[in-house]
Amino acid sequence: MDNLMMLPKERKENDVHAHEILRILSVRLKNILGQADIRWSELQEIRLRVNEPVIIIYCNREYFIGEDARMKRNRQGAVIVTSADVNDTLEYISNYSLYAYEDEIRQGFITIQGGHRIGLAGKVVLENENIKCVRHISFINIRMSHEIKGCSRKVMPFISLHKEAAHTLIISPPRCGKTTLLRDIIRNLSNGSELLPGMTVGVVDERSEIGACYKGIPQNDVGIRTDILDGCPKAYGMHMLLRSMSPQVIAVDELGGSQDIEAVYSVINCGCKLIATIHGNGVEDIKNRPGIRKLIDERIFERYIVLRGDKEIGRVHAIFDQRGSILYGGDMLC
Numbered sequence: 362m363d364n365l366m367m368l369p370k371e372r373k374e375n376d377v378h379a380h381e382i383l384r385i386l387s388v389r390l391k392n393i394l395g396q397a398d399i400r401w402s403e404l405q406e407i408r409l410r411v412n413e414p415v416i417i418i419y420c421n422r423e424y425f426i427g428e429d430a431r432m433k434r435n436r437q438g439a440v441i442v443t444s445a446d447v448n449d450t451l452e453y454i455s456n457y458s459l460y461a462y463e464d465e466i467r468q469g470f471i472t473i474q475g476g477h478r479i480g481l482a483g484k485v486v487l488e489n490e491n492i493k494c495v496r497h498i499s500f501i502n503i504r505m506s507h508e509i510k511g512c513s514r515k516v517m518p519f520i521s522l523h524k525e526a527a528h529t530l531i532i533s534p535p536r537c538g539k540t541t542l543l544r545d546i547i548r549n550l551s552n553g554s555e556l557l558p559g560m561t562v563g564v565v566d567e568r569s570e571i572g573a574c575y576k577g578i579p580q581n582d583v584g585i586r587t588d589i590l591d592g593c594p595k596a597y598g599m600h601m602l603l604r605s606m607s608p609q610v611i612a613v614d615e616l617g618g619s620q621d622i623e624a625v626y627s628v629i630n631c632g633c634k635l636i637a638t639i640h641g642n643g644v645e646d647i648k649n650r651p652g653i654r655k656l657i658d659e660r661i662f663e664r665y666i667v668l669r670g671d672k673e674i675g676r677v678h679a680i681f682d683q684r685g686s687i688l689y690g691g692d693m694l695c
Contacts, residue, residue: 484497
């Protein structure tokens with residue numbers, strides 16, 4: 362789509378995204394993708410696999426990129442990624458010092474300026490059952506960072522309970538916008554509104570997706586009263602925040618194991634509010650997980666926000682209270 366047809370704000374965002382991504386690609390891929398007729402602000406992923414075609418996820422659809430820089434629905438004539446493309450891209454991502462990013466690479470990703478996350482895969486080297494390093498990286502997934510400010514506007518009245526934030530669990534299938542929604546809830550709680558006064562929010566950002574910190578500084582707007590533990594396991598992070606930062610609200614993405622569940626009780630017992638997300642298709646679905654079932658049976662969460670599995674970012678299917686009563690049901694777009 363012609364860049365001239367965009368509004369000034371859209372054009373600026375598009376140019377920023379294009380600059381942030383093109384500068385880390387190999388020269389060959391930069392020249393081809395730089396000519397592609399796309400809105401960079403709507404690009405979601407770029408996948409590079411050695412000896413395979415370049416694949417992009419754009420507006421929730423998969424496309425190949427042709428040698429003529431056109432987006433295609435089939436792989437005929439698509440650009441094939443070479444080892445040199447991947448190696449050069451890694452050099453640009455790491456500013457010619459992969460060694461400096463070893464800790465991040467062991468976790469499988471690097472966060473770059475702008476909050477974009479670069480997933481990496483290759484030969485994993487173990488030492489004493491721990492990941493020592495990842496070598497021969499041949500697979501790169503560039504995930505674009507997208508904020509949708511205001512996307513939580515319609516759910517905030519449900520989260521407000523007696524002038525406090527309600528313990529809230531967001532349930533969502535993959536890639537339906539749970540992290541995007543969580544981020545905007547955090548921003549609203551932190552900044553305050555007519556519904557709730559501004560609150561100190563502690564975020565445990567285990568996978569660097571909420572704040573998307575780059576050199577310790579959030580690249581996403583998470584509000585003026587928000588503190589982030591970046592790259593920290595959720596269970597440890599929740600305890601650390603309680604001890605050190607006196608949060609009124611703690612937010613985490615993707616509750617999982619038994620340690621996470623134990624930490625949830627610590628948060629609740631300290632009088633701190635919890636906003637969390639979990640993968641699932643609904644309340645009944647997540648009840649099959651022992652630790653989560655206990656939280657539900659004990660009515661720990663006061664609000665359940667269920668997102669729809671139709672790949673539209675942040676589409677709310679239903680909202681329930683702790684007793685399972687429906688507070689909202691339908692197709693509310695946040």
